[in-house]
Amino acid sequence: MNRKILIVEDEFIEANNLERILEKAGYAVTGIARSVVAARQEMEKEQPDFVLIDIFLNGPQTGIDLAWELKKRNIPFLYLSANSNQDTLEAAKKTGPYGFLVKPYREKDVLVMLEIAVYQHTNGREALLKKQRMQSKPQMEGDFHGIFGNSHALKQVIEQLEIVAPTDTSVLILGESGTGKERVAEVIHQLSNRNRGSLVKVDCTTLPPTLIESILFGHEKGAFTGATERRTGKFEQANGGTLFLDEIGEMPVDMQSKLLRAIQQKEIERLGGASAIKVDVRVIAATNRNLELEVSEKRFRMDLYYRLNVFPLPMPPLRQREGDINLLAIHFAETFCRRLGKPVKTISAAAMQSLISYSWPGNIRELEHVIERTVLLSREDIITEFPLPGQATSTASTSSSTLKTMAENEREHITSVLKNCNGKVSGPGGAAEILGLPVSTLNARMKKLGIRNGKFFH
Numbered sequence: 001m002n003r004k005i006l007i008v009e010d011e012f013i014e015a016n017n018l019e020r021i022l023e024k025a026g027y028a029v030t031g032i033a034r035s036v037v038a039a040r041q042e043m044e045k046e047q048p049d050f051v052l053i054d055i056f057l058n059g060p061q062t063g064i065d066l067a068w069e070l071k072k073r074n075i076p077f078l079y080l081s082a083n084s085n086q087d088t089l090e091a092a093k094k095t096g097p098y099g100f101l102v103k104p105y106r107e108k109d110v111l112v113m114l115e116i117a118v119y120q121h122t123n124g125r126e127a128l129l130k131k132q133r134m135q136s137k138p139q140m141e142g143d144f145h146g147i148f149g150n151s152h153a154l155k156q157v158i159e160q161l162e163i164v165a166p167t168d169t170s171v172l173i174l175g176e177s178g179t180g181k182e183r184v185a186e187v188i189h190q191l192s193n194r195n196r197g198s199l200v201k202v203d204c205t206t207l208p209p210t211l212i213e214s215i216l217f218g219h220e221k222g223a224f225t226g227a228t229e230r231r232t233g234k235f236e237q238a239n240g241g242t243l244f245l246d247e248i249g250e251m252p253v254d255m256q257s258k259l260l261r262a263i264q265q266k267e268i269e270r271l272g273g274a275s276a277i278k279v280d281v282r283v284i285a286a287t288n289r290n291l292e293l294e295v296s297e298k299r300f301r302m303d304l305y306y307r308l309n310v311f312p313l314p315m316p317p318l319r320q321r322e323g324d325i326n327l328l329a330i331h332f333a334e335t336f337c338r339r340l341g342k343p344v345k346t347i348s349a350a351a352m353q354s355l356i357s358y359s360w361p362g363n364i365r366e367l368e369h370v371i372e373r374t375v376l377l378s379r380e381d382i383i384t385e386f387p388l389p390g391q392a393t394s395t396a397s398t399s400s401s402t403l404k405t406m407a408e409n410e411r412e413h414i415t416s417v418l419k420n421c422n423g424k425v426s427g428p429g430g431a432a433e434i435l436g437l438p439v440s441t442l443n444a445r446m447k448k449l450g451i452r453n454g455k456f457f458h
């Protein structure tokens, strides 16, 4: 069935261009309206299935005014606008659009966003939510490719993830630290048809400023002092696969334009290289910052933000994932018991309640650490208490009732694992294995946290 689309846009060339894109893709454009008044008339005449709205139009009313009317009438819409200051974005968001694309956009971005929006609308966001509520009898499996959880908030994430994974669209995963952003990126890659290629991860917080360009784009031999060998960059390594840019908000502004160019033109130049190299890479980025705020304060380029934000995927904090703390706690307890070769432990109702009542500022990562540490130290078959900040506990070295920082928690946790392993970091039964970390990562964390291992040797 040809979907009927109304374009509400006052720029003649823009509107015609959009009409051409849509018709080529098989949509039927019912008309082009240049003002809210004209849009109303078009809607009476043609009853469009979908409306694409620019924000600033001819006449006193804006696209946002029109959006409120569409929302009331349950007609789905997307914004396509050149205006993207914080206030406009906030106002637009409140109207519940199916998407927001900033000009200039690529043809493909409009079509993918429209396809996703049509899918979501025809499957009925509300109907889907209702269906999920009806299925709310506890399903202990709650495991979607290693993403554990049964909460309504997580199911919404999974639903979005399933829609976007098989496309080539850029995804921007948003959320507090430890909410599972990296895990989600892995699953998107796994479920995409790029899964035979590599998922190459770049943690933007650890990129040394002078080497960023070389790390991302590579360099030729002799490109700079110390460049004794040719090196391929992350973009080339991800060719045919996915590039995961973690903590993208940390990327220095001067690198952002180079990054944007590489993503948009799908080609890179190695430092000291003479020609451009084509790369076929899907980009997934993640951040725990409010990028809209970063854009408004000029710390993040707006064009890059919109290039990455084609499909935003917000990760809910653990405290908003009702029901998941329970499920994750059991999952982690089983995992660590297995890893440590201990019989599976159960968690008492009171101990579970203490986990549920806690606010988890460090989200799943913090929960994982707490359970791991408890499993490691407990000798009973049942866990009756957890060392949570702000709670008196009998577990060694956590009797402080003051709130600890994440770093303090992490230092204590690694220290206790090291003690248990008599200082053994690598190899079977070593701390790295128990913590599920590569040895190099554990060494780096120990260095950063000032943990000297020598003191654990006897």
Ligand SMILES: Nc1ncnc2c1ncn2[C@@H]1O[C@H](COP(=O)(O)OP(=O)(O)OP(=O)(O)O)[C@@H](O)[C@H]1O
Residues within 6 Å of the ligand: 146, 147, 148, 149, 175, 176, 177, 178, 179, 180, 181, 182, 183, 184, 246, 288, 328, 364, 365, 368
């Ligand atoms: N749904 C989940 N089920 C089970 N384990 C999970 C889930 N989500 C995350 N984890 C685990 O929690 C830890 C933190 O997740 P992850 O590293 O993906 O978070 P993040 O949001 O990327 O964190 P940061 O912002 O600090 O990089 C990891 O050990 C991950 O394996």
